[in-house]
Amino acid sequence: MYLTDEEKSMHAGDEGDAVAAAMDLLIRYGEALGAERLCETRNVAGTMTQPSPAKAKLFAEGGWAKSYAVINLDCDDDIEIPRMKVPMCQLQHGFTGEVKGLSPYPLKNIELQDDAEAFFSDRGVNVLATCTPYQVGNLPVRGEHCAWMESSAVVYCNSVLGARTNCEGGASTGAAGLTGKIPYWGNHLPENRYATRLVRAETPVASMQDWGLFGYFVGEAVQEERPAVTGRLGQPILDELKHFGAATATSGGVEMYHIPGITPEAPTLEAAFGGHRMPEAITYGAAERRAAYEALNSQGTSEDVDFILLGCPHASLTQLSDIARMLEGKRLHDGSELWIMTPRALRSVADRNGYTAVIEAAGGHLLTDSCPAMSRTAPEGTRVFATDSAKQAHYLPAILGIEAWFGTLEECIQAAVTGRWRGELAAA
Missing domain, CATH: 3.30.499.10 (Aconitase, domain 3)
Structure with a gap:
């Protein structure tokens, strides 16, 4: 060298x-x-x-x-x-x-x-x-x-x-x-940053849940290669890109992806491939969306949820604001624990904005620095948890030996308040 x-x-x-x-x-x-x-x-x-x-x-x-x-x-x-x-x-x-x-x-x-x-x-x-x-x-x-x-x-x-x-x-x-x-x-x-695979979404990808599902499919399909993704994609916000990338790195080993017009090195699809010949597209349609959802929910059997986990990757201020709004005036179900993970620096802003007070008044906990997967711990006696994170739904059952449900943020908050899982895959 x-x-x-x-x-x-x-x-x-x-x-x-x-x-x-x-x-x-x-x-x-x-x-x-x-x-x-x-x-x-x-x-x-x-x-x-x-x-x-x-x-x-x-x-x-x-x-x-x-x-x-x-x-x-x-x-x-x-x-x-x-x-x-x-x-x-x-x-x-x-x-x-x-x-x-x-x-x-x-x-x-x-x-x-x-x-x-x-x-x-x-x-x-x-x-x-x-x-x-x-x-x-x-x-x-x-x-x-x-x-x-x-x-x-x-x-x-x-x-x-x-x-x-x-x-x-x-x-x-x-x-x-x-x-x-x-x-x-x-x-x-x-030369190692150009796309090597092409994935086309033929079903809409617009919500946070859909970006997680799409990412889980893409990672499984391309493994450690670099996908360019195109098709019926909504304009993603940073939190959706965060969940999409985390999901691709969970089901596969993706370290880089391109979304033409969104990611910095791909102003166009042609630029994503560096002028090289594009491969045949992998199709993501309604059937593939359903299969990804069912895979993430394959380890859930009991509808009695005792642990709800949000903030993987760590929640942004926008996500904390949404969670606080959904919990305003509500109380968690007896026997249900709600943990929300965020960076400590953002926790201080959440305190100042009143989000923490709303979450704690409902019975939830805003925690920092770690997550149940990293620390290998959950509330004592946890049997079934629910999350809006494809990454945690994939990993935590294997790490802690518990059942998992994957759904939307709204479904997770509903489970925290009712103690029951009522999630289902909505039409795209």
Whole structure:
């Protein structure tokens, strides 16, 4: 791999042992990928504060420096961790003390995470603690090279913002934060960003639910390729693009999609393919829409719902406003729990706008920093949950062994108030 003089200096240890270890990891990583060089990044989104048994063991042995060295740098040496070289943020992590009394989430995990936050914030990590960093200040520009984890964040970064990142891991982002470098391969290369598959919607895609269903179909159909989607598509808002991308990355492994006239690099369908020959279109019609809906609801049998989960990916202020409006003057059904996940920064605005008060008056909880899938916890005794997120409907039954219902926001609020699931797929 070609290294600049600056990169050679970092690798030689001129900026300390941690930076040298980070460069060593990036060189090995890049060579394994076939990257010819590294590129510069000033935008890293990773994970280092969320608790785990492995991190707890390493912390007991040598503190957070030891944990970061082993998990985020693949280094067994005892080294000091300096301040991050470039802006870096922590994505979503475990729950905080907000869930005390709401779930059996271990208190020791909360204490461990609080300690980690103090350590890493001192080293320049912005603890945004959200899967949607673009909603709370981390908003890269078109063409900017990033090093992001989290599948729904990666697909949004590439497709909606037009920045450039692969779906990185804890080690590569850990090394990128200390060096400002990441292998130049995959989605960083312009020629690797053109569409490779074509999907045409022959049934209308207009509502939040429909964008989730369409995304779930697209991901399953193209897997890890780059789809251009066209057809009977309504003008999407950012929340709909957020749900669409998250669904494509859930049923498949999509890291980038193109919607002609919407996404930055696809002013036209021809531009999405870079002038290359277009493949035959995959058709999304009424039958495919119905099949996606039934797949997402295949693990629901009981209509008695005891847990309603909203905010995956983390809810925006617009979504929180809609939820508060639907809950105004209502009370949750006895035995039903409503959790709404949002970034902590948006929670403060929701408090100010009165949304939180309305949600709590109804008996719901507005929670931050994590989600049941990330923290592997739900209200004690949960058997059946409902959600408006294709991503959570797909993952949570496997993670927690509970039944799932997928529907609209209105159907989820109705389930929270009545304790019963009455969802059905409306005509497109």
